[in-house]
Amino acid sequence: MTDHHYALGLTWLGNRGSGTSGYRDYDRDCVLTADGKPDLLGSADVPFRGDGSRWNPEELLVAALAQCHLLSYLHSAVTRGIVVTAYADAPVGTMSQIGHGGHFTSVVLRPRVTIADPAQVELAQAIHREASDNCFIAASVNFPVTHEPETLVG
Known part of the structure; x- marks a missing residue:
């Protein structure tokens, strides 16, 4: 360890x-x-009562999950021989406020991945699960982090 x-x-x-x-x-x-x-x-x-022009902790949590998935995905892609040429995400986190407290109930990642080889689209989609399993941040939260990936060829 x-x-x-x-x-x-x-x-x-x-x-x-x-x-x-x-x-x-x-x-x-x-x-x-x-x-x-x-x-x-x-x-x-x-x-x-915060300043909307600054990052808030909730956004930073969603950003950490999205960035961790990106890095885990790129690692999985290279180890599987998939050439990724572009990657963008538009993640959304949901937090439920209960009185003065609250908690995140979910984060949905929406990675849009462009790969070089059309024969690898299915594998490129499948390794999102592997990337999720390898993401340290996703493994540390107590709410579901789901994926709605799209794979393009270009």
Whole structure:
């Protein structure tokens, strides 16, 4: 077993002068930093008094699942001899809010993969399951991550 560690910095930027003196008295803005990477501007989602021009944690979770599937899929493709020439996704996550809490109920990935060999379309579709099984992020969540893949030849 090998452990991998992921360190970053997070700084809250939302103190308007009186801190958290009231629910409406502070901004939800923050900045995420990591050595050698551009800063990532974060906030809460707009319904939770956040700034819609910044990334929110819910979007980042969906993005992590989509990116992890992409990387796992490309690995599966190369090990199976499939030449992928393009890959795009339009994932959608669903979160149910219950009172002050809530949880994700699902994420649907919609990868659109272009491959070089028309004889490999069926295999290219099938390895999405393998990629999902190999995705560390999908294996770490407690809600279904499903796939609606499309394979093109080009």
